[in-house]
Amino acid sequence: MVNAQGGCLCGNVRYSVNSHPTRVTICHCKFCQRATGSAYLVEPIFDEANFFIKSGKAKIYEHLSEGSGKPVYVHFCENCGTKLFLTFGRFLEVVGIYGGTFDDPNWFDRTAENSKQIFLSVAQNGTVIPAGVNTFQEHATTTDGTPIEPIVFSEPQVIKAR
DSSP states (O other): OOOEEEEOSSSSSEEEESSOOSEEEEEOSHHHHHHHTSSOEEEEEEEGGGEEEEESOOEEEEEEOTTTOOEEEEEEOTTTOOEEEEEESSSTTEEEEOGGGBSSTTSSOOOTTTEEEEOGGGOOTTOEEOTTSEEOSSOSBOTTSOBOOOEEOSSOEEOOOO
């Protein structure tokens, strides 16, 4: 059984998961770039039933998605400001964790079978997109939930200036 744990910088909010992620989303959208202060978010997704707050209480910031118009809830430590996880008005019953907040951020696999890269249309210059992974110029589904056909590169791709 899995028992992976993580938390914020100051240690006030701690969480655990008891399963492997159902999928891993690597998101290059502007929201994730701003939220992480980085080029993209590594976001393992878990069923809500497999996610537990062990100590502390996260504060919530509600943000309306520019794409879907539905709320995205950013859960963070009000003491140190660390963003810990996301919940979604569009995707009920799942939790997306800011992957770098795990005690061991490498405990879960990122494979062609379990991951996807989204919003390549706004990915930062120089970002390397691996071969064999499902990729999408925007989201992987339309706002009504219809899947979009992925692009799979046969060789790694480097995002270049547009």
